[in-house]
Amino acid sequence: xxxxxxxxxxxxxxxxxxxxxxxxxxxxxxxxxxxxxxxxxxxxxxxxxxxxxxxxxxxxxxxxxxxxxxxxxxxxxxxxxxxxxxx
Numbered sequence: 001x002x003x004x005x006x007x008x009x010x011x012x013x014x015x016x017x018x019x020x021x022x023x024x025x026x027x028x029x030x031x032x033x034x035x036x037x038x039x040x041x042x043x044x045x046x047x048x049x050x051x052x053x054x055x056x057x058x059x060x061x062x063x064x065x066x067x068x069x070x071x072x073x074x075x076x077x078x079x080x081x082x083x084x085x086x087x
Contacts, residue, residue, distance in 0.1 A: 039082055
């Protein structure tokens, strides 16, 4: 355990940021799963609406520095292609 006051504070701040990052990543994963579930069910309308929400969440996570911009772009691209492939 840290003895220096500033080191103790850094530990607390890092715990808070880690928790925030985990919450946002979890939310993104949930939205992606909703899109994939709609695709599996064959419901194009639901998939498109879920995709719109998922893109928004992924972009927010990217802007907050939780995902790298290329990673976010890749996730969005793959989801969009999967939805567009639906008949």
